[in-house]
Amino acid sequence: MASFPVNPQSQSWVSRRFRAHQEQTIHPKPVQPVMTSVEVGSLCSQNELQAIERLxxxxxxxxxNLTHWMEQFTSDPNGLxxxxANALLKLREALGKQKWQLERPRRYRMQIVVSGAQYLDEVTVHQVECFNRINEYCSLVIRLAVTLxxxxAEYLxxxxxxxTKARSDTTNQPMPNIGMVSIFLNPSPDGKLPDVEKRVRAAREMQTxxxxIERMVKEAEVTMNLGRKLFNELVDKCATHLLQSDI
Structure with missing residues (x-):
């Protein structure tokens, strides 16, 4: 019996389907991951934030404390x-003929040094302490505000x-295939799907x-200006009320 080659068109429908599937099968190249594990804010440790909050x-x-000592200094015996200006005049009068001097050891700090302070009454001693404390905390407030x-600024x-690094890392990676629905569905290098919720939460935490930090910057600026304004007022009032000779 003669044998004839089988005509491919005469094969069954299933066979044709199988062959067609085999002919169209394409082995895709490995898809490069678009989403990589980015530690948002990795350069800004929690310890740094806690240090700023403590500051x-x-x-x-x-x-x-500055407000407290200022109130103590400017209040009269009745609490008014x-x-x-009047507080400095009263202090100058209370010091009387006592030997004392006004020093300025720092840019934003003055102090009254009294020789023979043991001869002063308690009220005058308290007023001198208040004046020195005001200057001490005025200097401290300005210094802390500048540091904060x-x-x-460094933290921001x-x-x-x-x-910027996170955006750059994402931008420099290859684009996904057309078949990809979203870059969020691309695998990470470790083969695991990225935790989208975790990334969104991390982004929100970073923005928070x-x-x-921006609110603390404004607070530092306002407090620093307040401290400088108060010290400049102290300098002016000391020149016109504390150091004047005609009481």
Whole structure:
């Protein structure tokens, strides 16, 4: 019996389907991951943020103490506010003929040094202490405010650098295939799907931190200006009321 080659068109439908499937099968190249594991804010450790928050608390505490000593100094025996100028006049009068001098050991700090302070009455001793404490905390407030402002600026700079790096890493990676629905569905290098919720939460936390830092920057600026204004007022009032000779 003669044998004839089988005509491919005469094969069954299933066979044709199988062959067609085999002919159209393409082995795709491995898809390069688009989403990589990016530690948002990796350059800005939690310890740095906690240090800034402690610094802000120290600033608030120093400001509170400054207000306390200022109220003590400017209050009359009845508890009424007599103003800085009148308080300095009363102090000059209370010091009387006692030997004393006004020193300025720092740019934003003055102090009264009295020789023979043991001969002063308690009220005058308290007023001298109040004056010196005001200057002490005025200097501290300004110094802490400047430090806080610089620390916040550095932190924000690191945050921005971290965010820029994250964007750069994502941009420099190859684009996904057309069949991909979203870059969020692309695998990470370890073969695992990225945790989208985790990434969104991390981004929100970073923005929350930045908002908090920006508020502390404003707080530091306001407090620093307040401290400088008060010290400049002290200098002016001391020149016209504390150091004058005609009482």
């Amino acid at each position: 802000a608390e120290d600033l608030r505490s120093a400001k509170k 506010d007599r103003g800085l 402002e610089n620390s916040c 700079s690191n945050m921005e650098a971290s965010r 931190k930045m908002n908090k």
